[in-house]
Every structure is written in structure tokens, then in C-alpha cells.
Amino acid sequence: MKKKILGLSLAVVLSITAVLTGCGGQSASNQAPSNSSASAASTAGKAEEPVTIKFAYWASAGGESDAFDALAKKFQDENPNIKLTMQGGEFKDFYTKLETRIAGNDVPDAIRIQFQQVGRYSSNGVLKDITKDLPSDFSSDFLPSLWSAVNYKGATYAIPQHTDTLALYYNKNYFEKLGITAPTKLEDAWTWDQFLDIAKQLKEKAGAKYGFAYNWTKGNSYRWLPLLYQKGGQLLSDDLSTSKIDSPEALEALKLSKRFFDEGLVPAGTSVKGTEDINTLFTNGTVGMIINGNWLATNFDKNMTNYTYGVTYMPRDKAAASDMGGNALSVMNKAKNPEQALQFIEFMTSQESMTYFVENGIFLPARNSITPEKLKYAINQPDIMKVFMEQSTTVPANMAQSVTSPNMSKITALLSDELDMLFTQGKDPAEVQKALKDGIDAALK
Amino acid sequence: MQLSSVKKNNTRLNRNKFLPYLFIAPNMLLFLTFMIIPIIFTFTMSFTKWTLIGTPEFNGISNYVKLLSDKQFLAAMLNTVYYTLATVPTTLALGLIGAIALNRNMPLRGALRGIFYIPTVVSLVATGLIWQWILSTDYGVLNYVLEAVGIGEQQWLTSNALSMPSVILATIWVRCGYCMVIYLGGLQGISQDYYEAAEIDGAGDMKKFKYITWPLLRSTTVFLTVMSIIYGFMGFDLFYTMTGGGPGFSSTVMVHYIYKQAFQVGEMGYASAGGVVLFLIIFILTLLQMKGDDQQ
Numbered sequence: 001m002k003k004k005i006l007g008l009s010l011a012v013v014l015s016i017t018a019v020l021t022g023c024g025g026q027s028a029s030n031q032a033p034s035n036s037s038a039s040a041a042s043t044a045g046k047a048e049e050p051v052t053i054k055f056a057y058w059a060s061a062g063g064e065s066d067a068f069d070a071l072a073k074k075f076q077d078e079n080p081n082i083k084l085t086m087q088g089g090e091f092k093d094f095y096t097k098l099e100t101r102i103a104g105n106d107v108p109d110a111i112r113i114q115f116q117q118v119g120r121y122s123s124n125g126v127l128k129d130i131t132k133d134l135p136s137d138f139s140s141d142f143l144p145s146l147w148s149a150v151n152y153k154g155a156t157y158a159i160p161q162h163t164d165t166l167a168l169y170y171n172k173n174y175f176e177k178l179g180i181t182a183p184t185k186l187e188d189a190w191t192w193d194q195f196l197d198i199a200k201q202l203k204e205k206a207g208a209k210y211g212f213a214y215n216w217t218k219g220n221s222y223r224w225l226p227l228l229y230q231k232g233g234q235l236l237s238d239d240l241s242t243s244k245i246d247s248p249e250a251l252e253a254l255k256l257s258k259r260f261f262d263e264g265l266v267p268a269g270t271s272v273k274g275t276e277d278i279n280t281l282f283t284n285g286t287v288g289m290i291i292n293g294n295w296l297a298t299n300f301d302k303n304m305t306n307y308t309y310g311v312t313y314m315p316r317d318k319a320a321a322s323d324m325g326g327n328a329l330s331v332m333n334k335a336k337n338p339e340q341a342l343q344f345i346e347f348m349t350s351q352e353s354m355t356y357f358v359e360n361g362i363f364l365p366a367r368n369s370i371t372p373e374k375l376k377y378a379i380n381q382p383d384i385m386k387v388f389m390e391q392s393t394t395v396p397a398n399m400a401q402s403v404t405s406p407n408m409s410k411i412t413a414l415l416s417d418e419l420d421m422l423f424t425q426g427k428d429p430a431e432v433q434k435a436l437k438d439g440i441d442a443a444l445k
Numbered sequence: 446m447q448l449s450s451v452k453k454n455n456t457r458l459n460r461n462k463f464l465p466y467l468f469i470a471p472n473m474l475l476f477l478t479f480m481i482i483p484i485i486f487t488f489t490m491s492f493t494k495w496t497l498i499g500t501p502e503f504n505g506i507s508n509y510v511k512l513l514s515d516k517q518f519l520a521a522m523l524n525t526v527y528y529t530l531a532t533v534p535t536t537l538a539l540g541l542i543g544a545i546a547l548n549r550n551m552p553l554r555g556a557l558r559g560i561f562y563i564p565t566v567v568s569l570v571a572t573g574l575i576w577q578w579i580l581s582t583d584y585g586v587l588n589y590v591l592e593a594v595g596i597g598e599q600q601w602l603t604s605n606a607l608s609m610p611s612v613i614l615a616t617i618w619v620r621c622g623y624c625m626v627i628y629l630g631g632l633q634g635i636s637q638d639y640y641e642a643a644e645i646d647g648a649g650d651m652k653k654f655k656y657i658t659w660p661l662l663r664s665t666t667v668f669l670t671v672m673s674i675i676y677g678f679m680g681f682d683l684f685y686t687m688t689g690g691g692p693g694f695s696s697t698v699m700v701h702y703i704y705k706q707a708f709q710v711g712e713m714g715y716a717s718a719g720g721v722v723l724f725l726i727i728f729i730l731t732l733l734q735m736k737g738d739d740q741q
Contacts, residue, residue, distance in 0.1 A: 096708045099497040124498050209583065218689060219709070268603040269582050273691030275602065276581055286583050413709045417517075417694075424603070424692035 160366035164325030202288030508718035529677030540624020573686025631665030
């Protein structure tokens with residue numbers, strides 16, 4: 001009897017340990033390094049106690065991270081009465097961390113946030129409504145699509161910090177071999193048929209193993225959406241209440257992207273769930289072209305040693321369209337010092353700070369007043385940034401609103417599953433379309 | 446005089462009864478905070494609709510009803526069983542072979558033991574990335590070698606047939622060393638007298654293994670089987686970094702699916718229900734193992 005009880009309890013303990021080390025360990029190990037308590041302790045006891053604000057963000061190493069540090073230092077020097085605590089880290093699991101902190105009531109004062117997530121976090125009351133705290137003409141200088149992305153139901157919840165977009169990087173050496181010149185004007189951008197033909201030539205004649213790669217790998221399925229809008233389709237209805245994915249245009253877009261894989265123009269490992277390092281495939285010449293974002297220019301400058309690259313516009317169809325990437329800064333609803341937090345995010349998005357930030361992080365500015373001529377990007381071919389800037393004007397308004405709607409993360413997860421089935425499992429495009437329609441409508445309920 | 450000595454013994458006995466609890470107290474406290482309480486919380490949350498932010502809404506057993514008809518979850522369960530069945534016997538067998546080999550007197554024994562154990566200590570995410578680099582279709586070392594010897598390129602991580610075996614291969618690499626070390630401990634616990642006696646009776650190596658080593662390692666084998674099955678059901682990191690659960694759902698396992706529901710889709714309640722199902726499976730398996738061990 002005793003042995004039985006012992007065995008039973010041992011079994012309980014073992015299985016509990018198993019479940020928890022698996023599920024719990026993940027988030028625990030990724031906790032943000034919190035210096036807040038230490039810094040608070042060091043400032044305590046002084047005569048004039050500064051107000052502490054905590055800023056949670058992510059930054060990749062290099063220019064982006066350095067720019068954050070430099071701007072933080074500047075803010076700190078200008079505002080000695082505010083003690084700024086920078087809580088940085090990697091992008092991976094940023095939201096998991098954030099939500100865990102919210103659930104545990106350890107809320108930062110300000111955060112960095114993707115445009116795609118603004119809707120979700122405004123609708124559930126995490127972000128502070130700052131409409132009344134901003135000057136009435138504050139929005140006039142920001143790009144309209146980005147400003148609409150930080151607004152939810154008529155109220156403003158964030159300030160755009162920068163934007164990113166996708167364009168087409170190509171291998172110049174391969175193009176020279178084939179005698180192809182890339183379009184230099186947005187109006188002249190290739191159609192998908194022209195583009196796929198070039199992809200085929202790269203594979204057959206230029207020495208590339210595959211035509212191209214698209215950066216929707218590792219679950220970034222929302223980057224498929226430009227194809228949908230280029231065909232003239234749209235993801236959600238204009239009031240964002242129902243899915244519009246059941247259109248003939250959407251079916252066209254699904255069929256088009258399936259062709260990439262069926263015809264072997266892209267490596268199989270670059271499907272939506274793929275884990276291949278697509279940037280390496282481009283820098284080592286395995287693929288002749290890559291649809292990817294402006295922020296990769298430094299990577300390619302450094303790693304593409306055997307070839308040179310150029311940048312041209314995304315292929316188009318009925319319309320031109322590209323991805324709306326980029327981030328905004330928000331004050332949290334439960335911020336302890338919302339006033340100072342707002343002061344900080346206004347500082348970070350000022351014309352001067354934004355210029356510094358985009359130049360160093362190789363991003364695109366979110367303000368109209370920062371024109372291409374004013375920017376000095378520290379990359380080998382600064383001119384390519386003009387292509388990205390022009391391309392960013394093609395972000396469709398409906399797409400900007402759709403991707404920032406509160407349920408976008410659910411839709412992205414669904415898109416990842418279904419597109420991967422389409423690309424790798426030979427699922428019928430019409431069936432994929434039906435699954436998407438049903439799934440998105442369910443997510444919107 | 447006799448009485449007092451009995452009394453003395455009693456107090457020592459009482460003190461000894463109390464002392465062990467004191468020693469395990471810090472551990473139990475942590476265990477309670479980070480294990481017991483969260484698991485009770487998970488059980489509670491599995492009956493709610495919750496998105497981590499906001500208040501959970503009670504919705505009865507509907508998460509469980511949905512889970513049972515969720516084809517992706519069922520597929521993930523089958524994949525998990527496949528993964529576990531493939532990794533447990535292989536890692537145990539290789540671990541045992543390694544342990545027997547390294548239990549002999551041979552040069553560099555210590556160094557070799559260390560080398561075989563190293564993969565166990567490396568972070569699983571790093572391991573996943575290393576294997577991703579080895580097995581990548583287009584820039585992987587393995588395909589480069591296969592191409593050179595004329596076998597040709599294989600779609601290790603990008604075909605339905607090979608994605609799971611690829612992760613299994615990486616798992617074997619990680620787990621062999623662990624099994625080897627535990628088996629080494631077991632082997633060293635077997636008295637040499639048995640072998641000497643068997644030799645006098647004329648037993649060969651195979652007979653010695655069959656009638657002495659293997660039976661006497663039984664409790665070690667049971668322990669390793671239980672631990673490895675649990676490990677198999679908990680598989681996540683390698684899948685996450687090597688295949689992303691794809692292509693399609695060919696390498697989506699339970700923990701990965703639960704993770705996706707919790708942190709990508711944002712359905713905490715539903716994910717908790719998945720966690721509870723996983724808990725129950727591991728609980729029952731562990732129970733069966735221990736019962737089987739008792740009966741022998």
C-alpha cells in the first residue's frame with residue numbers, strides 16, 4: 001500500500017516536472033533583464049528623487065541597438081529629472097514577455113510595438129489613448145497609412161517611429177550575364193509574369209540554383225498579403241467586420257504563389273514554415289533574387305562578398321503593393337508615470353530623433369518632412385533607399401487597416417498553416433481559400 | 446539505565462524525522478511556487494476562455510470538446526507518439542553500448558566520456574540551429590557530402606518523409622550521452638564478483654550480458670525509459686528551430702501546437718486544456734511504467 005502511494009506520488013511529481021519544465025521554462029528563460037529594481041535602489045534616498053520610467057523594446061544588434069542607446073542617453077542628459085530605464089532584448093517572444101508582465105502587474109511605462117499589434121493592444125485596453133495629449137496638428141507630418149495604423153476606433157494609441165517595406169534585391173552579376181536591366185521607375189515595375197520568366201532564366205542560364213526567395217519564412221505569412229492586393233483583392237471588408245478572401249482575385253493570388261513552388265523557382269525550404277536562412281541563400285548566389293526589407297542592406301553589404309546586388313521594385317499586377325512593416329511607440333494604460341512616458345515617446349519620434357534612428361537602423365522615416373535628400377544612410381549604396389521609400393507609398397490603405405486589426409495575430413497563424421499546406425502539401429487553392437474564409441470569419445467573431 | 450537509552454534513541458529518531466524535511470524545504474518551496482501552483486492554475490484556466498490580458502471567462506468543458514475534434518491536435522499527438530517511439534529505444538540502446546564500451550579500461554576513457562556527454566549540456570536551441578545548418582537542403586554540410594559521393598541532395602527538413610527523422614536524428618545525438626552516463630552509473634554498481642563467478646562457470650560475453658548485466662540494469666533501464674518517454678512528449682525546441690513544425694503539419698508535436706495556440710493565436714484557455722491532456726498522458730504512462738516495474 002505504502003509503496004503504491006509512493007509510486008503514485010512519484011508519478012505525479014515526474015509528470016508535473018515534465019509539463020512545467022517544457023511549458024514554463026520557455027518563458028522564464030526569456031524574461032527581460034530587469035534592471036529596474038537595481039536602478040531604483042541606487043537613486044533612492046537622494047534629495048530630489050527623479051521619476052522613473054521603464055521602456056520595453058527590442059532591437060537587433062548593431063545600428064538599431066546603438067541608435068536606441070544613443071537616443072536614450074540624449075534624452076537622459078536633457079531630462080535629469082527623469083530616470084529612464086531601458087529594457088531591451090531580442091524581438092523573439094517580445095509579446096510573450098510583455099503579456100506575462102502585464103498578467104503579473106509589472107507593467108512598463110512605454111513600449112515599442114509593431115503596427116500589426118496596435119489594434120490588438122488598443123482593443124484590449126493595454127495601450128493608453130493619447131488623442132487628447134497630442135497637439136491637434138500633430139498627425140499632419142506623419143504618413144497617412146501609418147497614422148491610420150496607430151489609430152483604433154477614432155482614437156490614437158501610438159506614435160509611428162519608422163516604417164519598413166519590401167522590395168526586390170537582385171544579383172547584379174547574374175543580371176549582367178543575362179543582359180537584363182532592372183526597372184528604375186515604379187511605373188515600370190515588372191509584372192509577375194515577367195518576373196517569373198526572369199526567375200526561370202536565372203535558374204536555367206545564369207547559374208543560380210533557384211530563381212528567388214520570399215521572406216515569409218518562419219511564420220511571417222502576412223508578408224504574402226501584397227500579392228493579394230496586387231491582384232486587386234483585399235483581406236478584410238472596409239469596416240473590418242468580415243473576410244474578403246473569397247474573391248476570384250484572392251484565388252488568383254493563391255494560385256500565383258503556388259506556382260513559385262510547383263515550378264521549382266524557390267527552394268522548398270523557403271515555405272512559410274521553413275527555417276532556411278534565406279539571406280544566406282541570396283548572398284551565396286543560390287537564389288538570384290530575394291524579396292526582402294530595407295533593413296537587410298547592411299547584412300548584404302557585409303556578407304555578399306562574391307557578388308554585388310541591386311534593388312528594384314516589387315513585381316506588380318493590377319496594382320503595385322508592398323508590405324507595411326515598421327514600429328510605433330506607445331504609452332501603457334497602466335503606466336506609473338504616463339506624462340513622462342509620453343514625453344519620452346514624443347522625443348523619440350521627433351524629426352531629429354527619427355532622422356538619427358532611421359539612418360542608423362536602415363529604416364524608412366514615418367514623417368513626410370524627412371525627405372530622402374536629408375538622409376545619410378551608412379550603407380554601400382545609399383541610393384537603394386529611394387527605391388524602398390517610393391515602394392512604401394504603395395501600401396494599400398485597406399491592407400494597412402486590415403493588418404492592424406485586433407485579430408491579426410490569429411489570422412497570421414491561420415495564414416501560416418494554410419499557405420504552408422498550399423505550398424508544400426499540394427492542397428488545392430480553392431480549398432485553401434475556403435479554409436481561410438471560414439477561419440478568418442471565425443477569428444473576427 | 447536501559448530506559449534512558451531508549452528515550453535517548455527516541456529523541457534522536459524524532460530529530461531525524463524532522464531534519465530531512467528541513468533539508469528539502471527550500472527545494473519544496475521552489476517546487477510549490479514554480480510547479481504546483483502553476484499547474485493548478487493551468488487546470489483552472491483550461492476551463493476558461495482567456496487571452497492572457499483581461500479576465501478569464503468560464504466556459505466549462507468546451508475547450509476539451511473542441512480539442513477532441515481538433516484534427517491538428519490529433520495529428521500533433523500522433524507525431525509525438527512517433528517521435529517518442531523512435532527516440533526512446535534508440536537512445537537507450539546506443540547509450541548502453543557506449544556505456545559498456547567506456548566502462549572498460551582503455552586510453553582516453555575520461556575524455557571520451559566527457560565528449561559523449563557534451564551534447565546533453567548544449568542548449569537545445571543552439572543544437573537545433575547547428576543541425577539546421579548541417580541538414581539544410583541548400584547550404585547544409587550533409588547534402589554537400591552526399592552530392593560529392595554521388596548520392597545526391599536530400600530534402601532533410603523540407604519533405605514530409607524526412608522532416609521527422611531529421612529531428613529524431615538530432616535528438617539521438619543529444620540524448621545518447623545522457624543515457625550513457627546513467628548506464629555507466631548502473632554498470633559500476635554491479636559487483637565484479639558476479640562476472641568472476643560466471644567466468645568460472647564458463648560463461649561467455651553474451652551470456653554474461655544476458656544473465657548478469659541486463660537483469661541487474663533493470664531499474665536503470667526503467668528509470669531511463671520513463672525519463673526518455675517524458676522527454677519525447679516534451680519535445681519542442683528542436684522542432685521549433687529545425688522544421689518550424691512543417692512542412693505542412695508533418696513535424697508538429699503537441700508542445701509546439703500548445704505553444705502556438707497560447708502565444709501566436711492567443712488562446713490561453715485552449716492551450717491550457719492541451720497542456721492538461723499532455724499532463725494526463727505523461728501521468729498515465731509513468732504510472733504504467735512504475736506498475737510494470739513493481740510486478741517484475
